[in-house]
Amino acid sequence: MKVFISADIEGTAGIAHWNEAERTHPDWAEFRALMTAEVVAACEGARAAGATEVVIKDAHESGRNLILDRLPDYTRIVRGWSGHPDEMMYGIDESFSAALYTGYHSKAGTEVNPLAHTSNLRISRLLLNGEVASEFTFNALCAAGYGVPSVFLSGDVGMCAEAKAMVPGLATVETLDGRGKASNSIAPTRARRLIREGVTAALSGDFARALPATADHYEVVIEFCTPTEAYRAAWYPGAKAHGPRAVAFEHKDFSEILRALLFLKV
Template sequence: MRILVSADMEGATGVTWPADVEPGTEQWQRCRAMFTGDVNAAVAGLFAGGASEVLVNEAHATMRNLLLERLDERASMITGRHKDLSMVEGIQHGDCDGVVFLGYHCGAGDDGVLAHTYLPNAVTGVWLDGEPASEGRLNAAVAAEYGVPVILVTGDDRACGDAASYAPFARTVTVKEHVSRYAARCLPPARTAGDIRDGARAAMVLAGRLDPEEPRTHAVEVEFDAAHLAQAADVVPGVTRTGVLRVRYTSPSAYEMIRCFKAVTTLAARAVEEDYG
């Protein structure tokens, strides 16, 4: 059984503040260790539950946050940018029996610790086929197209609640309870490690390839907090500006959907100005 771990950072143990996840800050250096600890706990649990191989895909920001030198030696890791499938790189090769969404968070416009979708601010809402979409929902659509079940989601309590809407059979592990976007009631790493390890071991009963979903058309809407960001995203072929702050596009498959989403958010991010956004 080969399992992919898509590892994001905002939903990791102890993380509550932007500086906790911004590369180069003192807090980021501290939180990298706890993030790596969460990953190692998941790896240990997956192997205890019967996994024969675990591939970790770095999925946060620069995608160079996990400490390779501290990674469980039984795992391997994809680190760095750029990747065809971004947060779920590695799922597309037909040999993945399950995926773990580790350190995930709520989407833009939702109420959760460091809630956002791809961009830390700028994006105020994303809808996939008419439903509010977190990164988890977007990535789960890609996983389904490759016949890969989401077996475990970890993050704050709101992220785990969100997971029930796109991966209802997945196990969830809550590592902190939401207080506000920048505050949480946190459990110490010694406790969350045990919870994640136990959750990952139990989640292995859900592993096993499914029939891949037939590629189908997906419609995505993205709302920004400033008009010029929608204007910037409108440059992407196939993307249409539907309002002052909104763009929309359709894709023939989840694979193309997530790739276009990456293009839209990358262009928008480059259009953000320091003082006026």
Template sequence: MKVLISVDMEGISGIVHSTETNPGHYDYERGRALMTAEANAAVAGVLDAEPAAVVWVADAHGTFRNILPEKLDRRAHLVRGKPRPLGMLGGLDEHTEAVVLVGYHARAGGGPAVLAHTVNDEILDVRVAGRSLGEIGLNAAMAGHLGVPVVLLSGDDAACAELRELVPSAVTVAVKQALGQAAAVAPHPGEARERLRRASADAVARRALIPPLTMAGPLEVEVDLRSPATVDLAVLVPGVSRAEGGRTVAISTEDFAGTYRLVLLLAHLATVKPG
């Protein structure tokens, strides 16, 4: 069997501030080490449950070049770099039997939650069929589009609650309790990793009992953007229109794969600044 472990950074135990998650800033190297260690805990848990599993680890934070390759469990395959098909779910395909989300964070507007946002700071909200989705919901629904369940999520308590609302039977591991956007209380990183390893084994073992998150098309999608300049670029995309309010774009997509691709494109357009 194949398992994909998608690893973000803001939800890693011990991380509470953007200086720990952005290259070139104070303590980023420690953040990378903590992220790699939690990825290894999840890999070990998956293989505890299914020793013959093929495990892919997708670096899913920022540049997608954060996990330390030489420190990653050598039994795993590392998906690294961007842009790439399916973004944070790089490596997902029809042969995948389960997805594990490690180090994930709550959506923009959620909270109290550590470093809550949706894709980047330029996307304020994504609504699909009227339901607000952050990275947790977007990735769970994209996996579900291919019939793959998200069986486990680790992150702060707000992130865990977000997945349970979408997939009540999924396993969650709160590796820290959020006190605010940049504050939390967490166990020792070693304790967090032990919990994550046990939970990963449990989640993979009971994967057949956890349904994929599915959202049948066609889907009405609205995205709130911080910058009006990004809206100006977005409406150049066929099918995208400007919605009421000036900072919202709308589109009807045939299925969730179309929705997911649109959000990835908007995230990249948001990095283009007016000349």
């Protein structure tokens, strides 16, 4: 069994401030270690369930956060950003049995995580077919495009609830809840234990149907924080203005949505 892990940091147990997620700040060192430990726990859980190979995409900011020497020897690590439209899922393909997500966070416009956002802080909301979407929304659909089910996610309470509603049978571990600029988190040691046990249980069951619903046609709307961002993005071929701060793009092929997002949101 071959397993893919997309690893983020803003849903890591204990996190509460942007300083802890930014590599240029001293606080980041502690939280890159905690992020790494949660990824290792997921790897160990996958191994216990029979995984022979685990591929990890370091999917936060620079793509260079995980402490490599702590990763198990049966893993491969994808670092940095290739420019491929799969972005946080880069490296996944039809050969994988399942996708896992660690350190995931709620979408922009929600208040259950002080670090809630979608893709970057220039975006106030990102909508797919009229529904406000998270990074997980696009990543789970990306995996489904390769026929890979999304089986497990760890992250904040809001993200876990959304993921379970989107993907039938997906297992979650709630690491933290947030209000305003504060977070209320379980202990990192407990998070790692629950992640390890949760991944093992999820991969030991029947997860073939853990796929999100797909559509015949997709429209993505990006609401930016400023009108100047929307003006620039509207020059992408096929994109159109969608109000003073927003741009829209539609296509029947979801991979074209991902391709457009690669250029629209930069």
